[in-house]
Amino acid sequence: MKCRICNREALEKYCELHEKAYRNIVQKYDSWKRAMDVSWKEYLNEIAKNPYTGSWAKEVAEQLLKNEDR
Ligand SMILES: [Zn+2]
Numbered sequence: 001m002k003c004r005i006c007n008r009e010a011l012e013k014y015c016e017l018h019e020k021a022y023r024n025i026v027q028k029y030d031s032w033k034r035a036m037d038v039s040w041k042e043y044l045n046e047i048a049k050n051p052y053t054g055s056w057a058k059e060v061a062e063q064l065l066k067n068e069d070r
Pocket of ligand 1: 004008014017018
């Protein structure tokens with residue numbers, strides 16, 4: 001199986017590096033949600049446009065936004 005973002009070998013949806021970034025995003029969302037009322041999509045948008053976001057996390061956020069149809 002290939003990573004949904006890059007073409008590296010993936011364990012599940014993502015390769016090791018994108019998986020790590022994805023977990024960070026999910027983890028951070030919990031504290032964001034507690035601090036302010038922000039939706040998952042708004043949160044992903046914030047990550048994607050934040051110039052300080054690492055490129056791995058940014059790629060994951062963009063990928064999630066593209067596939068988020070809920
Ligand atoms: Zn990847």
